[in-house]
Amino acid sequence: MSSTRAHQNKAVPEPGRRVALPWLPGVTAMVLLMPLAGCGVGGSASGDPDAMAVLVDGTGENSGSTDHEGVTVRTGDADSFDDHPYIPGGVDISVAYPEFEGAEPFSEGLAERVDTEVADFRAGTRDPVALTVDWQITAAAPDVLGVRLVRTEEDMHGLREGYSTHWYDAASGHTAYSTELLADQEALETVNGLVRDQLADDGDVDTATLHPVLRTYDSMGFNDAGELVVEFDDGHLSPVVEGHVPSSEPGRKTAVLDAEEVDPLLSDLGQRAREASLSDEEQVTVAAAGPEAGEPGPVPGVVSAQDPDVDCYEDGTRCIALTFDDGPHEHTPELLDLLSEEDVTASFFLNGNPALSRPGTIRHIYAEGHEVASHNDLHENMPEEFDEEELPAQVAAVSSMVRRQTGHSVELFRPPFGAGSEAVLEEIGEQGMAEILWNVDSDDWQDVPTEQIVANVVSGAAPNTIVLLHDPLETTMEAVPQIIEELRALDYEFVSVSQALGGAEAGESYPPGGLGAPAP
Structure with missing residues (x-):
């Protein structure tokens, strides 16, 4: 990418759609209690460097669970999304994601992003069959929350998974994209280069498809060693096959970037998100957004x-x-x-x-x-x-x-x-x-x-x-x-x-x- 050609947006982009969803009640309480005992645990327990640390696992059979104090699971089906431009018949929709006491802006932000995912799956795929959205909590601290959404999609081209990780800055009340873990566009371009180098020898990856844009780097978090985990949807980096969609068979691709190498590239939010991902705190209080919280800056990847x-x-x-x-x-x-x-x-x-x-x-x-x-x-x-x-x-x-x-x-x-x-x-x-x-x-x-x-x-x-x-x-x-x-x-x-x-x-x-x- 030519750094002299592209111009970064000066303001945070609006989500794909902003709609009032009847199945999303408001959240007003201010205390989040996160008892970890008995919760599904992902990367932290497994020691897998390719896995993000997971405090609460709401995927699979756990997706509708509400047994975590301070966390409410919101669910929706096809009838919950009735105002999209195109609604094909016979498509099964099942979504679930967490809401947190005291983090109403995060609940609204996640609702908007899930809504956009459903709308774009319906309209942007061929003969869509089913979409499921599950969730995991990747970080929980007084000043930052992290939620990883896992999409399972089925259409005429088969079955595939996709991933996005969303962050909440409690001090500002801002729902952040994963790229906002990084300081700026230049930092994202540096990460893009590191990822390209790491995946250069993977025959299932066409590194020419790697570009420092929001949706390529929409799922980033930290493993139990504090390293930055960058994950890509099934088929996102697959080579072109003339006349066909790129193959999703290689599955999820990841790059794990050294903590010391990444440290100078992180934003203040990124530093706090890493600390929260490594924390074993069993109880946190979500701070209310300050009355004079400033507007967030440019979003890397936009x-x-x-x-x-x-x-x-x-x-x-x-x-x-x-x-x-x-x-x-x-x-x-x-x-x-x-x-x-x-x-x-x-x-x-x-x-x-x-x-x-x-x-x-x-x-x-x-x-x-x-x-x-x-x-x-x-x-x-x-x-x-x-x-x-x-x-x-x-x-x-x-x-x-x-x-x-x-x-x-x-x-x-x-x-x-x-x-x-x-x-x-x-x-x-x-x-x-x-x-x-x-x-x-x-x-x-x-x-x-x-x-x-x-x-x-x-x-x-x-x-x-x-x-x-x-x-x-x-x-x-x-x-x-x-x-x-x-x-x-x-x-x-x-x-x-x-x-x-x-x-x-x-x-x-x-x-x-x-x-x-x-x-x-």
């Missing part, structure tokens, strides 16, 4: 496609947005390397099947600071091929796939062929996205020669123009270097679509004048 040094609407600034449709493709990593070398930001509009088969490339796009957007699930003319009842699934699919790989919530949607309708636009808006067409068509899809593609783009360029390109096409790949060179000679800044537009409002279509209209 990358922005906005260049803070460019104002597209400042006099004399000329911005242009290059967009690439129909990927990710085997050409896309090569294109990303070129864009990184040239310090160019672009926007990528992805389809469902390529996204499922090349998830590592989605993470690569996001990690490099490009805008990740949706080009619908299937590359079909939406008004002609789908009735209104089919639109929710089509619109939701890629958004969920992207969030499952990066943590990023997609905000832009481009219908295939630019073919929309009132019903399509309404569905896009209801799912929180704006419709994005284009001002300039490169005509690369018309099988024109490379020189013509370049000429079409350069001659049509104007400030804040959106340009249509396709990264799966050889001629486009050949044209991009020359497009960059000629536009840069005309003093253009390459930005994301959102930045070129100055922001895009959900439910609106851009450009305002319609397909091919000049930029405003």
Whole structure:
């Protein structure tokens, strides 16, 4: 990843969805009693360095247990999640997670994240069958709590497990992602390098798919030696198999990083989380959040496609947005390397099947600071091929796939062929996205020669123009270097679509004048 290309978000991202769930009552008590005797114990007792320390094990038959004082187990089924964009019939949902007395913000944060997991499993997998979410408590101290969620998923591609570990900073009332155990984005990049080195000789791992993004590093904790355990979902790091999803057969992959090596990379929360993971305290009191608790800082692994040094609407600034449709493709990593070398930001509009088969490339796009957007699930003319009842699934699919790989919530949607309708636009808006067409068509899809593609783009360029390109096409790949060179000679800044537009409002279509209209 080019450290000069990606820009970290300045604020904590909102969870994928924030909803009020009727099956989640509030929590008001202030004392957490955690008697460990008789509790299921994981890594601490086993001595397995690949296992996180576990104080209470709520997985399997223990998932609905409520015999731990100060801990209430919340459960839900398919009927508990009735407001998602797409709800396929016949899918079994069974979730459980703990709530703690005195940690209401943590309960709310876990509820939101579980809700997002269910929504994205429903929409972002093929023929979903069942999802189970179980829990473990990995740390409990007056100032920090840790909960590991274990997902068991079944769809047409088989059975697999996934993992995420969530942390609560009682002093601030903040529900933290695992990456917030680290000091900053640079620390996450260092960890990413250490993990890559450790897994380099594993034939079941494609280290090119490792990128320092939120969802790759969403499950980190500490073992009984204080080492940092980094775990990855089944198949998350598996090599690409053309036309198929990466194999989940290798199962859970882990990297265990030396405590002394990791120590300078930890945040204050990370230091306290490690201490809590090693504690054998049998009773703790959760401190209430302070009245003047500050806002949490940038979240490592959350990358922005906005260049803070460019104002597209400042006099004399000329911005242009290059967009690439129909990927990710085997050409896309090569294109990303070129864009990184040239310090160019672009926007990528992805389809469902390529996204499922090349998830590592989605993470690569996001990690490099490009805008990740949706080009619908299937590359079909939406008004002609789908009735209104089919639109929710089509619109939701890629958004969920992207969030499952990066943590990023997609905000832009481009219908295939630019073919929309009132019903399509309404569905896009209801799912929180704006419709994005284009001002300039490169005509690369018309099988024109490379020189013509370049000429079409350069001659049509104007400030804040959106340009249509396709990264799966050889001629486009050949044209991009020359497009960059000629536009840069005309003093253009390459930005994301959102930045070129100055922001895009959900439910609106851009450009305002319609397909091919000049930029405003």
